[in-house]
Amino acid sequence: MHINLLFNKKVFLLGISFFSCFLLASQKKTVKTVSIIGAEIVKESLILSAMRTKKSTIFSSQEFDSRILRLDAISVKTLYISNGFLEVSVEDSTRIVDGKVHVFLKISEGKQYFLRSVEIQGNQTITDKTINKILEFIPKKPYDPVTANKNLSLVRQEYEQYGKLFSSIMITDKIGDSVNVQIQVEEGPDVYIDTFFIEGLQSLGEDNVTREIAFKSGDLYKKEEIDLTKRRILQTGVFSYAGITPLPVAGSDTTVNVLIELRQFTxxxxxxxxxxxxxxxxxxxxxxxxxxxxxxxxxxxxxxxxxxxxxxxxxxxxxxxxYLYLIYPKFGMDMDFSNQWFLERRIPTRIRLFYETFTNLGQEGSLSPVMRYGLQLTSHKKLDKFSFIETGLNWEQFIGFENDQQEIEQRTFKMRGLLDRSDNPLFPHNGYRLTGEVSQTGGILGGTRDYVKIDLGINKYIQIHKKIVLAGRLKYGMIFGWEESYNDVQYEKFYLGGSSSLRGWDMLKFKVDENDMPNGDIIRLMMNWEIRFPLFWILGGELFIDGGYLTDSFRNQSIDQIEWDGGFGITLMTPLVPLRLDFAIPLIKSTGGFNSWKIQLGASYIF
Known part of the structure; x- marks a missing residue:
C-alpha cells in the first residue's frame, strides 16, 4: 500500500511539472513590432541597433522579455546622453494584440548640448592635448560625458606609463547654453618597485618565470613593462593566466611590491x-x-x-x-619542440621533425604518391597581436614512387612576415595587411636544387557604407634560378585557379599542359576585388572580379596578359569563419565572350 501511494505521488508531481511547463510555454509571447516614437535627430536605425529587443522575422522568432526591454530603455537613454542630449527621457510600453507583443519606445529628446571649453589643472606629466584625446573632448562637438567617464581609467593607465601609480582625475561640468568642463588632476608621486613575489608555479622552476620579467627591484613602476611581463609569461604556453598586482608598502607612498599570480594549463x-x-x-x-x-x-x-x-x-x-568525394589524400606525422629561449637568449624557437605522404598529379598525368620528411628550425617574433616576422631553416627530402625514383634534397632559408593593420582578423571592414615571403633554396646551404623565391602581397579593406565593405588584394611572386629539369613535386612554382585565387577556373588549372594537368610558372600576378554586404539573418553576399597571369619570362609581362573572371557569392556567417559559395565565370579574351560557370566552395573570405 505504501509503495502504491509513493508511486502515485511521483506520477502526480510529474504531471504537475509537465502541466506547469506547458503553461509557461503557452504564456511566452513573441515580438511583432518595435516602434520608436519621438526620435528626430538621432536616427531610428541607430536606436534599434542599441536594443536587444528585436521584432520577429520569418527566419527568427524573438521572444518578448520585459526585463530586457527595461534594459533597452536604459541603453537608448545612454546613447542619447553620449550624443549631448542630457535631459532626454525614454519610456517603454507594450500592447498585446492576438498574442503578439507590440513594443513602443517614447522618446523626448530635449536640448542637445555642445562642448564649449575644457580647462585642465594639475597636469605636468601629460599634456592637455593627450588628456582631451583620451577623453574624446572636442570643442563645438556634442558633449559626451558617457565616453569621458568610461575613459577615465585610460588616463590613469597613461599616468602609470610614467610611474604615477596613484593619480586621480575628477571631471566637473557647468551646463548653460553649452558645457564648460573642468578637469582636476592629482598626479601623485613617482612610484618605484621594491620587490616581487610569484604564486602558482606548482612544479615549475621559478627561474623559468623570473627570466620573463621585464622589470627589476628599484625600477620606476611602468605599465608598459608590467604588460610586457604578462605577455612574455603567457607566450611560454605553460600558463593560462598571469595577473600582476601592485601591493602598497607599509609606511611608504613611493614604493610597492609586485605580486605575480599564475595559473598553469594542464x-x-x-x-x-x-x-x-x-x-x-x-x-x-x-x-x-x-x-x-x-x-x-x-x-x-x-x-x-x-x-x-x-x-x-x-x-x-x-x-x-x-564536391562529392575526397581526392589527393595527405597523411602526416610530426614532433614539435618549442621554447621562447634559445642559447640563453630570448629567441622564440621551434624545432619540428616531420614525415608525410601525399598524392600529386604528376607531369605525365598519372597519380604519383610522394614521401617527404625533414627538419625545420624556425624563430617566430610577434610584433603585435597578429603581426609577426618568422625566419627559419628547412631541410627536407622528397622521394617519388612509381615512375619517378629521383630523390630531391632541399635546404632552404626562409623569411616571411605579416603586418596586420586591419580591424578584425576574420571579418575585416577597414585597414590593410602586408604579406611577404623570401626564401633561398640551395646556394651555400647545398642540396640538389638552387633557386630564390619571392612572394609579396597587400590586402586593403574599406567600409564604404555601414556594413558594406570594398576589399582588394594584389599579389606578385617570382622565382629566380628555377631549372626546367626540376620535378615540381610539391608545386613550388606558382599556380592559379580555384576558390582561393581565380575562381573562374578549376583548382590549379588556370594554365594546363597537353594532358590537362596543372602547369605552373615562375612569375605570378594575381588580384581580387570584392564588394561584401549583408543580406539577412546570417547570410551575406559578395560581388567580385579576379585577374591574373602566369608567365615564364620577365620580358613577357604586360597588362594585356591578365585573364579575368567575375561573379557573385553567398556567405554563411558561422561563429568560427564565414563559409562561401561562389559562382564565377571567366572572360574569354579571344572572343570577348564568356566560358562556363564555375562553382567554388570556400571556408573564410578569400583574403
Missing part, C-alpha cells in the same frame, strides 16, 4: 580537431579549402621547463570538382 593532454578549412596543401598555391583532422598529444612543460612538446597525426584531403 601539463599533459590529448586533443583533436577537424573540419572544413583552408589547407596549405601546395606551396605555390594559396591555401585550398579541404577536409582535415588531427590528433595531438602535448606536454606543455617538458622536464619541468617551459619547453613545449607535441606529437601529431594529421590527415587531410581536397574535395573533387563536384
Amino acid at each position: 601539463q599533459k593532454q590529448w586533443s583533436s580537431e577537424g573540419g572544413y578549412f583552408p589547407i596549405e596543401y601546395y606551396r605555390g598555391v594559396e591555401p585550398i579549402p579541404g577536409i582535415g583532422g588531427e590528433i595531438e598529444w602535448r606536454n606543455r612543460s617538458l622536464a619541468r621547463s617551459t619547453t613545449n612538446f607535441s606529437a601529431r597525426v594529421i590527415v587531410q584531403g581536397l574535395l573533387s570538382e563536384d
